[in-house]
Amino acid sequence: MVIGESKPLAEILDMIKDFKKIVVAGCKGCVTVCNVGGEKEVAILASELRIARKAAGNNLDVKEYTCERQCDPEYIEPLDDLVADADAVVSIACSVGPQYVTARYPYLHVFPGINTTSIGGAVEHGVWKEFCQACGSCVIGEYGGLCPIARCAKQLLNGPCGGSSGGICEVGKGSIPCIWHLIYDRMKNLGQLHKMTEVKLYKNWSTSRDGGLRTSIREELKQ
Amino acid sequence: MTTYSAGSNLEKIFKSGKKAVTGECGPPRGADAEHFRHKANFLKGCVDAVNVTDNQTAVVRFCSLAASKILLEMGIEPVMQMVTRDMNRIALQSNILGAAAMGIKNLLCLTGDHQSFGDHPQSKNVHDLDSVQLANTLRMMRDEGKMISGTEVQGRPQMFIGAAANPFADPQEFRVVRMGKKIAAGVQFIQTQCIYNMERFHKFMEMANDMGLTEKAYIMAGITPLKSVGMANYMKKFVPGLDVPDSYITRLKGVPKDKQAAEGIKIAVEQIHECLAMKGIAGIHLMAIEWEERVPEILETAGLLPRPTVS
Known part of the structure; x- marks a missing residue:
């Protein structure tokens, strides 16, 4: 599967610093299995971003959604309503995901919330290594x-x-x-x-x- | 009449049956050719050929092709080192042709140290080929007149093909087999990693003799004199696959600090004699790292001077 690692919060905050309304989009594929981009991580990142921006006195509206997969156009479609009045999407799928989001919404800013590191697998609980x-x-x-x-x-x-x-x-x-x-x-x-x-x-x-x-x-x- | 594949001085010395001696001179981390000439001058006349390192330990230095050319101009025969870390097959073959065209007659085929050890750890590496494949490429270009693509070479690069071997890395029993692969690919001479663990080197050479490899290639024992206890400890702790026995460290510790260099040279000379007495050893590769000025003394003491001339 595709392995990823979360980007530092500060880096993500910097990417979206000019925006007021964003969508954090996860993926139920590989990144859910390697605990970096699934439903749970979407909720955590969304909360972290809200809290950080609130603390900075610059509230951020964050919507959350986790796609079945982000590497298939039909599974990006459910984002249509959510992104309608959003400024940007932060995708925490592997780097394929944000590019599918980009392809569907030509006028929307899209940012990666994780670093895609390798094709690999878990070797012990909490440890993933590259194999391909x-x-x-x-x-x-x-x-x-x-x-x-x-x-x-x-x-x-x-x-x-x-x-x-x-x-x-x-x-x-x-x-x-x-x-x-x-x-x-x-x-x-x-x-x-x-x-x-x-x-x-x-x-x-x-x-x-x-x-x-x-x-x-x-x-x-x-x- | 002896037939030569490249006709380099090094090849001639080997084929004459005499023990060969090579030295090493690393280009500087800048364009200061004078500094390089100064260091190389110490080796002139003392060794049969001088290795020119190719960005060793992945640290940027002036290139081995230019440094080899400078040695040629000084009347010193270069062994140009070439690593596959930084160039793909297009650039490697191009540099082989260019080097041969300038009269460089010995090429040492290496994979090179990983860039994470050097001064540009964020760089990309290439590794299109490995050292075995590089040797095979040069053999093919020289003997078959063909590039990797099958394209005909217009003017074959006449070069004597070398490679390195580390008898101290693991798996131990595979090290000789891997050296055999290099020889099968076309390697004619081998320079080993710095030897300190003589017992393990004896075993390595026994295996090499048993496999008939010493009949097929000239094996040079790599010797690096220890300048101090500090250097010995560093080599032991930080250089992977380098096994410095405690007995040498104890010996160096046993003399006053200002006598440690002399003791280090004494050890190196003993090692040279022990290696030259081994069956299958065709010469010594003396890597006096940033200590080129002591090379004449070491070789004189070891009885390896003056160097023979073979026409």
Whole structure:
């Protein structure tokens, strides 16, 4: 899923400093699961903004709504009435959401209330990690089911580098496991260590962001 | 007659069967070429070639291509370092061609330190290729006359291909295998990370010999003399994968502060002798970090001067 983190309140307050009426829009998708943009977080952020602005002697009218999803035009539609007399929307969906809101309301200011950080998942309660960089050409099958593109700081295809120590990556002050150490252990378990002696040649990055904006088309589903 | 792939002095020394010695000279954090020439001058005539670092530890310095050219003008053979952190395959291949065109004959293929350790931690990294793929690229351009795209190279870059190896990183048993991958990709000489844990290095070399890698590439033992107890402690604590045994620290602590540098040099010379006695070691890569002026003395004491000439 898409992982996000709340932006600091001060940053959001600064974005909306010129406005009197806003809508805080959440999403019931990924950001609800990672506790950053669901119904509960919409209510919390709305209250925080009201309180802060009241304390500053500059009241803010905040409406709240949480979309089924913000990455589908039909689920943005319910915002129509709410935004009718609003100055701006603060979306706390992943960064896809505010762009769908932008697309529907050409004359409305739209701001992101969270930072979209990665495609990943929870590894323990309250901790989420990155697992994928959407390179567009999945190679994990060659690496014991683990991704060196997203999970190695240098995106090595022939790792591990000299900065792998005791299973820990030199980047991240001890917080990041060396994915290449994990790949090594995994290949060992699978009896595939011989595959790690092969020189892995060049990756085709044209399917990644490098090739330009990506569009996926399923002809049979197009209307 | 010996055939050479690049005909660099370093390659000739190796192929003559003599032990090679390389040094290292980091370009400055500015455009002061005089400072660089001053440091490099200490190495002239003492080593067979001098490594020129490429923004080492991800700190901006003047580029290795320009610094290598300055060495050439000084009559010093450069080993140009190239990291894949800052350039994509277009720029890397372009720089290989440019370097070869200027007469640079040794290239050390590296991935490079992560930029989070440098002076621009907010920068973007590239990593289009890794060090193994960079070596493969140079081999392909030189021997097959082809770029990664398959495009024909008009004038092949005649360069002797090097890479680094860290015998002290983990997983320990994979380090030699990874060095083997570099050699399979086209690497002809290896310079190791600074060696302090001699026991572990012995094991590394045993594995390298068993796998036949010392027959396929020239392995140079990396030596960095310890200037002081402080430096030894720093290396032990803060440089990942660098294992400085307590015995060296105890030795340095056992002499007065003004004698620590001399003791450090003594240790380095002992290490050089021990490494040169190992089967499969083809030379020494002496990295006297900001201590270039002591290189002649270290090599003299180690009995590695004068340097041989091979025509």
